[in-house]
Amino acid sequence: MNIALIAHDRKKETMIKLTTAYTFILKEHTLYATGTTGTKIMEATGLEIHCFNSGPLGGDQQIGALISENKIDLVIFLRDPLSSQPHEPDVNALIRLCDVYEVPLATNIGSAEVLIRGLSKGLLDFRTIQKEATLKPLSFDN
Numbered sequence: 001m002n003i004a005l006i007a008h009d010r011k012k013e014t015m016i017k018l019t020t021a022y023t024f025i026l027k028e029h030t031l032y033a034t035g036t037t038g039t040k041i042m043e044a045t046g047l048e049i050h051c052f053n054s055g056p057l058g059g060d061q062q063i064g065a066l067i068s069e070n071k072i073d074l075v076i077f078l079r080d081p082l083s084s085q086p087h088e089p090d091v092n093a094l095i096r097l098c099d100v101y102e103v104p105l106a107t108n109i110g111s112a113e114v115l116i117r118g119l120s121k122g123l124l125d126f127r128t129i130q131k132e133a134t135l136k137p138l139s140f141d142n
């Protein structure tokens with residue numbers, strides 16, 4: 001699975017805790033991240049991560065581009081709900097693309113843990129079926 005990891009500044013410590021606790025699962029997958037988040041996770045866990053630009057410098061859009069190519073299977077985006085971001089439009093665009101392409105998205109530690117545990121149990125394998133369904137043209141018959 002291809003997994004994108006993103007955390008706003010006040011959520012980076014939470015992301016480090018999450019990825020440290022679940023390194024044993026995440027190491028089996030291909031990881032992508034925005035610049036600062038990815039660098040910090042790599043330093044803390046030793047996980048191999050493909051890092052894009054920092055979020056405010058276009059990193060969210062780079063991950064969004066991968067989503068639009070159906071190349072991302074899961075997004076963990078620990079957002080800071082209490083501060084506004086200078087690149088809020090990019091953040092919203094990324095979240096919107098997850099909905100457009102039916103990509104499982106966790107925006108807080110609670111849902112992130114459920115999804116990561118689901119990964120280890122093969123529960124996200126249904127993505128294959130989902131992708132096929134999404135690719136089917138809409139029917140106007142009914």
Ligand SMILES: O=C(CO)COP(=O)(O)O
Pocket residue numbers: 006007008009033034035036037038053054055056059060085091
């Ligand atoms: O701002 C971000 C996501 O919107 C995260 O970017 P960094 O990982 O570069 O801090």
